[in-house]
Amino acid sequence: MVIDTAGLTFNFGNQAVVKSVSLQVPEGSIYGFLGPNGAGKTTTIKLLLNLLQVQQGSIHIFGKELKSNRLEILSQIGSLIEQPAIYLHLTGKENLLNRALLLQISEKRVDDMLNLVHLTDAAHKKAGQYSLGMKQRLGIALALLSDPKLLILDEPTNGLDPNGIIEIRELLIKLIKEHQKTVFISSHLLAEIERMATHVGIINHGELLFQGSIKELESMNKPLIQIETDNTADAANYLSRNNVIVSDVTEQHIYLPYTSKQQMGEINTMLNQMGYVVYSINKQQQDLEKLFLAITQTA
Numbered sequence: 001m002v003i004d005t006a007g008l009t010f011n012f013g014n015q016a017v018v019k020s021v022s023l024q025v026p027e028g029s030i031y032g033f034l035g036p037n038g039a040g041k042t043t044t045i046k047l048l049l050n051l052l053q054v055q056q057g058s059i060h061i062f063g064k065e066l067k068s069n070r071l072e073i074l075s076q077i078g079s080l081i082e083q084p085a086i087y088l089h090l091t092g093k094e095n096l097l098n099r100a101l102l103l104q105i106s107e108k109r110v111d112d113m114l115n116l117v118h119l120t121d122a123a124h125k126k127a128g129q130y131s132l133g134m135k136q137r138l139g140i141a142l143a144l145l146s147d148p149k150l151l152i153l154d155e156p157t158n159g160l161d162p163n164g165i166i167e168i169r170e171l172l173i174k175l176i177k178e179h180q181k182t183v184f185i186s187s188h189l190l191a192e193i194e195r196m197a198t199h200v201g202i203i204n205h206g207e208l209l210f211q212g213s214i215k216e217l218e219s220m221n222k223p224l225i226q227i228e229t230d231n232t233a234d235a236a237n238y239l240s241r242n243n244v245i246v247s248d249v250t251e252q253h254i255y256l257p258y259t260s261k262q263q264m265g266e267i268n269t270m271l272n273q274m275g276y277v278v279y280s281i282n283k284q285q286q287d288l289e290k291l292f293l294a295i296t297q298t299a
């Protein structure tokens with residue numbers, strides 16, 4: 001595991017903000033750290049970057065305990081948290097050169113990073129004139145300058161338009177494929193990261209409610225049968241009285257957990273025999289966003 005925390009806990013005064021969180025981030029993954037605003041994502045990230053001190057629990061990164069190997073570990077992490085630390089009166093390239101000088105990194109690497117984040121054409125433009133998406137990409141280039149093994153990004157797509165989001169997504173996928181990095185990325189929108197994440201952790205009110213691969217999350221996403229009849233409420237009552245589990249009833253539709261085609265046929269027959277007109281009966285897959293909402297709302 002690249003990141004491995006156990007029972008990580010943090011309080012601001014008497015407010016418990018991170019509650020016994022055990023993160024497992026595998027090497028080479030894009031780990032989406034998801035949760036609504038105020039869930040505790042930024043606080044967790046600050047703990048991982050040693051910007052806040054662990055109050056309870058432990059953090060291991062690259063297999064080593066964070067506090068006692070702080071410099072060694074942090075030198076191999078690139079991060080972007082809150083606003084990227086960019087000098088707006090300098091050009092994009094000057095921003096990178098500044099950092100490169102401090103880290104004793106060559107100008108060639110600066111040019112490579114500009115190229116990687118598609119800012120070569122804007123390299124000599126003042127960063128103050130960059131769009132939000134360009135600033136975020138410059139922030140990622142700054143984070144990547146020292147060639148870190150792990151990239152930790154706090155809501156890098158926040159406030160970006162759909163194109164900006166796609167650009168960041170493609171950049172991160174490229175980093176994993178061609179540069180063998182591990183990326184830990186937080187977001188409050190599943191839709192923004194579901195197409196790139198290999199693993200997901202869902203946090204709300206400081207608690208980790210789900211952790212696993214994106215496939216595991218998808219497999220929790222059980223299909224439903226959606227039925228439309230000429231009398232929804234009556235038909236739903238009839239099914240319930242006859243021991244059929246009804247998950248939800250809306251004005252137009254009845255929803256039941258799907259088990260098989262045969263079960264769909266049986267339900268159809270039951271309703272027809274009671275004289276209900278079945279306008280439609282379909283199998284439906286919930287989208288992951290609904291599942292995400294269901295996970296975070298039941299907590």
Ligand SMILES: Nc1ncnc2c1ncn2[C@@H]1O[C@H](COP(=O)(O)OP(=O)(O)OP(=O)(O)O)[C@@H](O)[C@H]1O
Nearest residue numbers: 012017035036037038039040041042043044155188
């Ligand atoms: N410095 C602080 N002092 C006191 N409380 C804080 C501080 N920073 C954060 N909090 C509180 O901790 C909780 C979690 O905040 P955090 O920023 O970690 O959430 P988040 O998931 O990153 O949310 P967002 O997406 O809005 O940034 C919130 O209730 C917040 O008000």
